[in-house]
Amino acid sequence: MPSDIQPSDIQPSDIQPSDIQPSDTRSSDTRSGNTPGAGPIESVGRASGWALMVSELTVLFRRRRTWAMLLALAAVPVLIAVAVRLTSSPVAPGRGPPFLDRVTQNGLFVAITAMVVCIPLFLPLTIGVVAGDTIAGEAGLGTLRYLLVAPAGRVRLLVVKYAGAAVFCLAATLTIVVSGAAIGAALFPVGPVTLLSGDTIGVGESVLRSLLIAGYVTVSMLGLSAIGLFISTLTDVPVGAMAATIVVSVVSQVLDALPQLDWLHPWLFSHYWLDFADLLRQPIEWSSFGTNALLQGGYLLVFGALAYGRFVTKDILS
């Protein structure tokens, strides 16, 4: 290990070819600015943890790939809204994706329709890419060992990487909701929203419910992110980890569709993904939110522990 390299001066992820931009120096500035002033070891650890988090997020959201994925997600509601706007014949109720027929009456439904469309494939796809890239991406670029030279340690790196993936989940769902609401408001009238129960709520409350849905879907994706993190510790090939994570999400949904496996369904991390619609009932049915959070928490614990075991005992060669 080259001892003359100061860990705090190196921002390993910055070395990625696609990311070399003048402003990249800023992230390492933040980090070195935080560390020196701290006296006790404890506060050094905490400060460097936050600095690591900040630099991880900076790298993640400065990446062109991340922006491309968020743009693709934002394009889904736009596509739906434009298609509905341009067709002359009204959408018949019960045809196409759920809620599609409501779009012409109320633009706020664009976001919800887009969410239903995105949840089975597009959203797991982007999250698979981000979560699968966490450890394997650094290993593939040969930067993992430089990251581990820092006093941060492997556990902290794992936590920071997972937190980064979780933040991306939130960003992805918020992208769909915000872009859906924006294009819906631009192309269609906005007014009171009809809930599944037939009751109507005002615009203010419907915005609140949209944000709740974003929260629900974010929580829904935490289990998949944990699985992606674990798979990412298994390999040095980021593309393999991404593909495997996406395959896992597809397999889980296929199993969920087989009636012969009834007993297994409540244990599948994708089982409650579409139950965000429970937030559109009057009164809100919170039980699925709770069950879903509990299930995702279980997946997070199990696969987090597995990732920890694998990553701590792993021989880092790259």
Next chain:
Amino acid sequence: MGRNLRTWLPVAVVPAVVIIGALTVPLQAGAAVDLPDKTPAQVLAMIGDSSVQALSGTIEQTSELGLPELPSAGTGSGSNAGTGASASASSALELLTGSHTARIYVDGPDNLRVQIMDRLAERDLVRNATDLWMYNSKDNTALHVALPDPVGMTGPSTDSAQQTPAQQTPAQLAERMLAAIDPSTAVSVGKDTRVAGRTAYELRLTPRTDETLVGEVSIAVDSETGMPLRVEVLARGQSAPAFSLAYSTLSLTAPDADRFEFTPPAGASVEEKALPDASALHEKMSDAAMPGIEDGKMPTTKAEAKALAEQFKSGGGMLPGVSVAGTGWASVVELPAGTVSADVLADPMLAQVTESVDGGRLLSSALINVLVTDDGRVFAGSVPSARLQAAAVGG
């Protein structure tokens, strides 16, 4: 190696704890309950005395009838009945055979709301003093029935309004089951249990005959209020209930008054429907159009109760010539020739859900067998298919 072991130990412990927790927490909900002993008669009396006026809760229904999966919509092709009637029949069938979760709100005899929570959709039924609304979010349609003035309203109209399958609360289903208690049935009190977080007595009804498919009917009765909390029907030789209707959450406080208000949302297509005249319905019922049902007498066997319910379901249209053979659990209901027309018999849908047997086609499920003979007669009963075939040949 030692370092690896020390690292992997907590790693193995975490999933183990999670899995053990996931498996044992639901079991604790069913932990042993010990209530003061009661006789079956006392438990029955508790049900009779039950005076729960207001509640809100969640009902879970599961059916393991062993029926082939039915398409939930668009089954009206090829039948001579109006598509609307056939669609509502298939929707009623779907309600009985599928698994559902519904929220129910009750406040007094006049206010009721049932919300059947489908995936990404919901079917609502709202009843208040003056209106009955049904709303389906899937196709955004609402059905409105103006109820007669509650002051002048007589009993039968409320009864007929409550016979919609969507409205079967455990209480109503239990009453129908209890109507079947006669010497043909052994009634006992089983182990005390816990349903929806409340302690409950379990009333077990076991048919005394071997000729029926029903193995046991179990009714969990709330120890505090006497309200039925769960109804399970077990098929003979099955350990899991073939049909189960149970509260999963229950609160006995009066729900928000808003629950019983309904205005159809903008853009929904609203259909107005007149209520069938209550008094005419009542007269028709007393007409003895159906042998086996005497004037004003409550149905005494399960099959009779079922047949009566069928009549209510079909909107009060009486079918002449319905007869019941056998007694108690082993009753066989016969509908006369021509009930099922030739083109329905030729419908591929029917061929898909039934199997060909001697003399007709058989729809077989864990609890009920239905035989449609080639000449259009229908035999139904909670009996093995051989008995239906024997009845068809004998009749």
